[in-house]
Amino acid sequence: MTPPSPFDADACYRAVVAHDARFDGAFFIGVTSTGIYCRPVCRVKTPRRENCRFFTHAAQAEGAGFRPCLRCRPELAPQALAWSAQDASALLARHAARLLDSPDAWGDAAPSVAGLAARLGVSDRHLRRVFEAELGVSPLAWLQTRRLLAAKQLLADTRLPIAQVALAAGFASLRRFNAALAAHYRMSPTALRRQGQGAPHGDGIEVVLGFRPPYDVQAMLIFLQQRSVPGAEQVDVEAATVARTLRLQVGQRGIGGWVACRFDPGAHRVHVRVADTLAPALPRVIARVRAWLDLDADPAAIHAVLGADFPSAAGVRVPGTLDGFELAVRAIVGQQVSVAAARTLTTRLVARFGEPLATPIDGLARLFPAPAALAGASGDELGRLGLVRQRQAALHALARAVDAGQLALHAGADVPATLAALTALPGIGDWTAQYIALRALRWPDAFPAGDVALHKALGVSSQRHRARAAQALAERWRPWRGYAAVRAWQTKEVSIS
Known part of the structure; x- marks a missing residue:
């Protein structure tokens, strides 16, 4: 339907x-x-x-x-992501909305219409006009709604101090927060908290996130389990749970913590627990979890394009990541080796360069290595872990670019510019860049055409021109070629007509 x-x-x-x-x-x-x-x-x-x-x-x-x-x-509702827009004005408005919805796109800076227009290369006036024409509200109204709903969730689901809720949701002061709630919701923060009661502090802060069915939870968890790194993440397919550690940069300091998720497929929800140490960045964590588990996908729109060729895969999602740098490292480590071999190499990286972290979850005890740690790792150290010189050079270049702030790998990043920056680094070709764009940048039309497993799943047999043949075949799947790739990898049941 x-x-x-x-x-x-x-x-x-x-x-x-x-x-x-x-x-x-x-x-x-x-x-x-x-x-x-x-x-x-x-x-x-x-x-x-x-x-x-x-x-x-x-x-x-x-x-x-x-x-x-x-x-x-x-x-709690999944967001509406309209990647399929073709009109230039619609694309501009939706890209602007994505930037406003992505806390990672702004770092410690406060989002503004002027800053948004500068990023998009248009004037303030043009942006406001196009945004309102396409989405029915001004950019500021869109941003205010996002902040208010984020604050409402934190008030209802947590016991964070109200001042901390205001700051985490993006309000410059408690006074402005109180005024905005009174003007828009006709309630005070205290009244909203009484309505929701808030979850008591225990082992972390719990929030609930929704998704649209169908969702193949087992396929998602099996994908993550096959790539899970002991010490940094845990996946239990039978219990429908996944947990992992996470490092975030907040201002001038890094904070570490953990995130644990439990799927409730019958209610179309995910129950998420977040370490108290990550509370200052809770909206960022929530946005990353939504991207990691692909909770905002619109299965009906995607299946309308892909269903003829992948009839049994309507619930398959694109697994994302909580950390774009980590995903890029794993993509480099996984070049031309099996999933199992890549997992072994990544486990060694985490054991050698990851920082220890105390968590209440058995077996979850290390953070993924920071960019600075891998940028400073010697070739001899990496070589002893089993990484060849080409991979060492790629990891060093990636880590230095991310550590210096020259490369951002998150859902709000500019896709063409990031692809160009990635492929300019030594040892990163189109396959690696497309894979990073698919899982870290959340670009649904990314397509790693050179992937051997993808060729097998699609039945591409030409030895010399397999990537070109896969690209030609995938044209029918735009703008959801990334979902087609994941469906082919996971189901291996392609009914090409």
């Missing part, structure tokens, strides 16, 4: 009546009789059809004066 257009009100209303989770986050419902907006999965009494207004984005609903529902909690 294709997701209803937000402007097809009758189709949207049928999805609301059915509480259909496949459309969660695809649109929101504003109820004029209450002034509240909800997700399609909300379990309150279904409103009358004439009292419903439908919005593509939460920011549009809030711009129209609606307040978020305290029961279904719009902040």
